[in-house]
Amino acid sequence: MFGIIRPCRHRLSDDMRTEWMAHLCGLCLALKGDHGQVARMATNYDGLVISVLVEAQSSPAEGANAWRRTAGPCPLRGMRGASVARGEGARLAASVSLVLASAKMRDHAADGDGLLARRPVAAAARRVAAKWDRAGARTGSELGFDTAVLVDAVERQTGIEALAGPGTPLLEITEPTETATAAAFGHTAVLAGRPGNRAPLEEAGRLFGRLAHLLDAVEDLDEDARTGAWNPVAATGTDLAEVRRLCDDAVHGVRLALREVEFGSKAQGRLAHILLAHELGRAVDRAFAGGSCEHREHHQPQAAFGPPPVMPPSSPPEPPRRGRQRGLVAGCAVWAGMFCTCQVCCKDPYTDPWNGQPREGWCAKCCDNCDCGNCDGCGDCCDCCNCCGNCCDGCDGCDCGCDC
Numbered sequence: 001m002f003g004i005i006r007p008c009r010h011r012l013s014d015d016m017r018t019e020w021m022a023h024l025c026g027l028c029l030a031l032k033g034d035h036g037q038v039a040r041m042a043t044n045y046d047g048l049v050i051s052v053l054v055e056a057q058s059s060p061a062e063g064a065n066a067w068r069r070t071a072g073p074c075p076l077r078g079m080r081g082a083s084v085a086r087g088e089g090a091r092l093a094a095s096v097s098l099v100l101a102s103a104k105m106r107d108h109a110a111d112g113d114g115l116l117a118r119r120p121v122a123a124a125a126r127r128v129a130a131k132w133d134r135a136g137a138r139t140g141s142e143l144g145f146d147t148a149v150l151v152d153a154v155e156r157q158t159g160i161e162a163l164a165g166p167g168t169p170l171l172e173i174t175e176p177t178e179t180a181t182a183a184a185f186g187h188t189a190v191l192a193g194r195p196g197n198r199a200p201l202e203e204a205g206r207l208f209g210r211l212a213h214l215l216d217a218v219e220d221l222d223e224d225a226r227t228g229a230w231n232p233v234a235a236t237g238t239d240l241a242e243v244r245r246l247c248d249d250a251v252h253g254v255r256l257a258l259r260e261v262e263f264g265s266k267a268q269g270r271l272a273h274i275l276l277a278h279e280l281g282r283a284v285d286r287a288f289a290g291g292s293c294e295h296r297e298h299h300q301p302q303a304a305f306g307p308p309p310v311m312p313p314s315s316p317p318e319p320p321r322r323g324r325q326r327g328l329v330a331g332c333a334v335w336a337g338m339f340c341t342c343q344v345c346c347k348d349p350y351t352d353p354w355n356g357q358p359r360e361g362w363c364a365k366c367c368d369n370c371d372c373g374n375c376d377g378c379g380d381c382c383d384c385c386n387c388c389g390n391c392c393d394g395c396d397g398c399d400c401g402c403d404c
Helices: 015-033 037-042 048-057 087-110 118-141 149-163 170-193 195-219 220-227 230-236 240-259 270-289 328-340
Strands: 067-076 082-084
Touching: 015 037, 015 048, 015 067, 015 082, 015 087, 015 118, 015 270, 037 087, 037 118, 048 087, 048 195, 048 270, 087 118, 087 149, 087 170, 118 149, 149 170, 170 195, 170 230, 170 240, 195 220, 195 230, 195 240, 195 270, 220 230, 230 328, 240 270
Parallel strands: none
Antiparallel strands: 067 082
């Protein structure tokens, strides 16, 4: 599971978390329904924003049932059924996710990352990527969306990176990603029947793509330096302070663009606002802080009263526990068992079946109890309202003067 929008559960009310999971599951099932079980590997957190935007712009007269269906039990939901997103929004999200995942897979195969360093595995990955390209294009065509703009962006990206060097502006390198996400965001207005939203959504998508590219580069900076992989920040010699400025400007631009978007109703646009106006800013903070969640410290056990216990100086810190390392076949077998028993989704942390390292569960991102001090009982932490100390409903009607 990949993506920059990873909302912690303590920041979402029960209703918003249910909505978010409905779109995540809807994307996963749309991939399965149109392209088969293997395609579900392309499910990602950012792709569901496409589905969210289509539904948010729909007419209230259509009703919630027009965009929902009841799905059967799934291991990742603890063998429970659920109401999930359906329709053109989920299918467009699946098409975009599939094409971009295929590009990501080819990129990893070309770089020889991890298991893809082995030629037979890399060859198999390229075949899967080619199949996903065709499948995504077929679904996109049925929805009136030409995925050629995505493929073209991926192909141009390679050439741009080959010519980049010290002093090259970062925005030249992020342009193909910006173009691809702008096209995807803009087409949600076409599907929803709101052509007036196309321009502001394309602007929001362009800046979203810029953020996705830059934050991915920042998060991979140390690892790329260790492995010698190409990284846009390192290749251009751009200072991290400048990268942060570009990211903050992009977040601000997305918020301004959302002001121009006409949603079906205030309630329908609420999740889109939370994900794009608030979670994007948190994604920037998370990437530059080098952590997964600013509230991770709440996981640590503390005494009921007084300061947290301090480890005696004579007790050296225990090194991270490393599990058993396995080969390709044994790792796949263990991974399948963990996947079917929900450990990959819900256990936090679970042990990577191949290298034995602890990994964060897909859904177990944060604690259930919020004590961040930003809530006023409504269940949604709203950063833009901290200045007035109130928790507003998606920021509409907030008088704190914030820019979102």
